[in-house]
Amino acid sequence: KNEVEQSPQNLTAQEGEFITINCSYSVGISALHWLQQHPGGGIVSLFMLSSGKKKHGRLIATINIQEKHSSLHITASHPRDSAVYICAALGQGAQKLVFGQGTRLTINP
Amino acid sequence: NAGVMQNPRHLVRRRGQEARLRCSPMKGHSHVYWYRQLPEEGLKFMVYLQKENIIDESGMPKERFSAEFPKEGPSILRIQQVVRGDSAAYFCASSPGARAYNEQFFGPGTRLTVL
Secondary structure (H helix, E strand, C coil), X not given: CCCEEEECCEEEEECXXXXXXXXXXXXXXXXXXXXXXXXXXXXXXXXXECCEEEEECCEEEEEECCCCEEEEEECCCCHHHCEEEEEEEEECCCCCEEECCCEEEEEEC | CCCCEEECXXXXXXXXXXXXXXXXXXXXXXXEEEEEECCCCCEEEEEEEECCEEEEXXXXXXXXXXXXXXXXXXXXXXXXXXXXXXXXXXXXXXXXXXXXXXXXXXXXXXXXXXX
């Protein structure tokens, strides 16, 4: 079992829908990253959080430390949101990120 | 403030050749991390370096791979005698320090193809 698990692995939705991607981790962490990767592209850091909730535009990230769970939400989804979304955990006392397998999101017009 | 720079963006090598991948961290960042993304797989940690020091190389293959981050100049990931299985995207990230609140910023990656 991976230390960081994401669900779903693939998600297809219509433009305008509310999107939720989930991330569960089995180790103690000091922070959790949400990353975005377009096909053949680089990696963009969306959020880094260690508690509570963060919002940036149409993106919202939440984390529940007790339940070892984080979610990424996209409101009013748009085709340009189509990408792979990756959560990555920074272990306590460690500096290396442990990555989930990614969620491939496709938003159809 | 320029972001993390990696070059080359694409690199083609024949089996047995050497590959050198460069990473220039963001200005003011002294910590560099290398990650590898094999085709259709997730990202995996390789090595973590500070200036002139390797801090954690637990994800680095024991043979043919080496990394350095000299006092001056970029961090280099070196792969000797490349094999087809080394074909992957190699990303580096940098951060200003080692604290948990120091976010890692990623470069655009180097896509290595071994023929």
